[in-house]
Amino acid sequence: MRPSNLLLPSAAIFRHALENPRAGLWIGLILLTVGALYGCWVAAFQLMLGGDLQGIAVAEIPVWLLFAGNVLAGVMIAIIGHLGIALIAWLMARAVGAPAYLIVLYRTTAYLLPVAALAAPFLALTGGAVVVPEADPPRLWIYALLALLGAGLFLGGLFVLFRTTQDLGPARAALATALFVVFSVAILLIA
Numbered sequence: 001m002r003p004s005n006l007l008l009p010s011a012a013i014f015r016h017a018l019e020n021p022r023a024g025l026w027i028g029l030i031l032l033t034v035g036a037l038y039g040c041w042v043a044a045f046q047l048m049l050g051g052d053l054q055g056i057a058v059a060e061i062p063v064w065l066l067f068a069g070n071v072l073a074g075v076m077i078a079i080i081g082h083l084g085i086a087l088i089a090w091l092m093a094r095a096v097g098a099p100a101y102l103i104v105l106y107r108t109t110a111y112l113l114p115v116a117a118l119a120a121p122f123l124a125l126t127g128g129a130v131v132v133p134e135a136d137p138p139r140l141w142i143y144a145l146l147a148l149l150g151a152g153l154f155l156g157g158l159f160v161l162f163r164t165t166q167d168l169g170p171a172r173a174a175l176a177t178a179l180f181v182v183f184s185v186a187i188l189l190i191a
Contacts, residue, residue: 006030006114009157011164017108018165027110031078034117039074041124043067078113085109089158092179098166108165112157118150155181 001016017023043066046058053061086106093100122143155177162173 001026006111007153009112009115009153009160011160013111014108014161014164017111018104023107027107030110030113031082032075034113034120035075035078036071037074037117038077038120038124039071040067041121042074043070045125046070082106082110082113085112088180088183089161089176092176092183093162093166093168095179096168096172096176098162098168098172098176100166104165105161108161109158112154112161115153115157116150118153119147122147 001013001020005013017026020026043063046053046066047063049058051058058066083106086102086109089105089109090100090102093105122140125140125143158180159173159177162168162176163170166173166176168176
C-alpha cells in the first residue's frame with residue numbers, strides 16, 4: 001500500500017488495516033503524522049497572530065519550543081481523538097445490529113485520519129491557536145472549505161468502512177454513518 005491510497009478511503013485500505021502484519025506500524029505513523037501536522041498548524045498560527053500563552057507573549061517563546069510543545073500536544077490530541085472516533089463508530093455499528101468488534105474499528109478508523117487531517121488548519125485556527133481579537137484570521141474560508149472536504153471524505157470512508165468491516169448493507173451502513181454524524185454534532189454542541 002502507498003500512502004496516497006489513504007487519500008480516498010476504499011475497501012482495500014480497510015482490508016489492509018485488518019490483514020497486513022505491518023498495519024500497526026501504519027497506524028502509529030498515521031497518528032504521529034496527523035498529530036504533528038495539527039501541532040505545526042497551531043504553532044504557525046500562534047506565531048502569525050501573536051498574542052500570549054499563559055501570560056507569556058508568543059514572540060518571547062523560542063520557535064523550537066513553541067513547535068515542539070504544540071507537536072507533542074497535537075500527537076496526544078490525535079491519539080485521544082482516534083480513540084473517540086473508534087468508540088463512536090463502535091456504538092453506531094452496534095446500534096444498527098453489526099457485530100462491531102472494537103479492535104476492528106480501532107484499526108480501520110485510523111486509516112480515515114489522513115482525510116480528516118484536511119480539517120487540521122481550520123481546527124488549529126479556530127480552536128488551538130491564540131485568540132487575538134484584533135487579528136484578522138488568514139483566509140478562514142479556504143480552511144473551512146478544506147475542512148468540509150475532509151469531513152465529506154471521512155464520512156464517505158466511514159460508510160465504506162461499515163460496509164467492508166461490519167458486512168452491512170447500504171441502508172444500514174448509511175444509517176450507522178448518519179448516527180455517527182448526529183452523535184458527533186450533539187457532542188460538539190455541548191462542548
